[in-house]
Amino acid sequence: MNFAIMRSWLKPTAFAACLIPFGQLAYNAYIGDLGVNPIDTITRFTGSWALIFLLTCLAVTPLRRITGWNELIKFRRMLGLFAFSYALTHFATYLVLDHFFNWPAIGKDILKRPYVTAGFTALMIMLPLALTSTAAMIRRLGKRWQQLHRLVYVAAIAGVIHFYWLVKADIRRPAQYGFVLALLLGYRIAMKWVKRKPAAVARKSAVARAQEIS
């Protein structure tokens, strides 16, 4: 098998795979199989997939470090944009199907209902990240691009909280997302700590050497 050919197929294949949930939803809608409460089904489905893609996107860096497979980075933007697409569909479902543009009710919901506020915050954070995801924007923003895109951590936390605050009693599913998110963020904190430590040791030994000299 030619490696180069396999690689050239990898990204389109991954792209198609990311579309599977959308396809499944469209198919179920077409055959009229969205359950007794279709709007609720669509809302939950798109919301879950937005979270799954967001967490998958956050898993890229740890996986890359652990496996050493650096090419994984090429999928990160795509995963992030799919997370945004599912989140946007989720919000559009709420806006159009659930509340049918009842702006006063929607506005009140966003301001008064903490779980809606959290979800809306997550989406609003993801919006500029999606808009600045082009190569041109990356070039233009330079170092600030990375600073800006660290906001994805906030979006993910807000997204999981959004889910947690909406359930009535059974917290298992939001807890699962929360657990995965904690692992992914915990890995980053741990890495930062490990990286800083050798630097501190180096500084200390430099001080010691300086003292020796004097």
Add this chain to the structure above:
Amino acid sequence: MLIRKPADIKSSEITPKELYLNRRQFITSAAAAAVTAGAALAGFEVLRPATQAHAGEKLSNIKKSSYSIDEKQNSFKDITSYNNFYELGVDKGDPAENAKYLTTRPWTVAVEGEVKKPKTLDIDALMKLSPLEERVYRMRCVEAWSMVIPWVGFPLSALIKQVEPTNNAKFIQFVTLLDPKRMPGQKPGIFGNVLDWPYVEGLRMDEAMHPLAILSVGLYGEILPAQNGAPIRMVVPWKYGFKSIKSIVKVRFVETQPKTAWNTMQAQEYGFYSNVNPEVDHPRWSQATERRIGEFLRRKTLMFNGYGEQVASLYKGMDLKKYY
């Protein structure tokens, strides 16, 4: 996106009732025969379980009631496949799937506490306690969706009168079956129990005596399916759905306001009264509108779920924002 409305045709209308009953009977007996044969071959003694729920059996002599509303009824499928019944699982589709575990024979209901004539009633006796009526009621879930359901049952007051409450009886507490084998949702998960089992609910005496409050044993003229709270459940149509406790095994007359399951779980969110009230929001979501299952646009939620004319007097002078 095109959202298809669920078909208005009940499955029972597509296939003649006798035919599919025969078919069911055939399948059941064929399955029973196969099991018996299999067990006999394996050398087991088969105890024929006399416990099967009679869901789907036709109920006879059902009277019409003037308390029924004239609104488009939700389909049998809607009502039996979209349920909040955490004892059979937390997802809406779980109860229908786990209904098979909830055997409803034998079944007794103990009526006790502040009464002159405490009794333990067998379910078959209970079903003959009072003439059965069809009551087509609106059902408003606290999650802001609603249905129109043709229940079959009898007034709760008929049971109350039989046991002759004492003067001390101010409230009634109702208790659901506690049996994790028959109610798999009662098995603790990694975060413990979803609710404090058994499920308990309560009504004030005058609420319980109100002619709208019924004990239901059927649906669409048939014996109640397990996922809807078989073999006997309460229906209090002016309150949020969770007040209408399912699969009742105990009715206790008490002097003080009893504990209720959701109130114990989250007191700020679920009050003892839990009357449908568009002006008192659930702390986390609005109760001003609701989605009638099968409809696209939300409807305005009605005070006391549209039963204000009949029940508002029960709460005269009460601050319903305080007693939510």
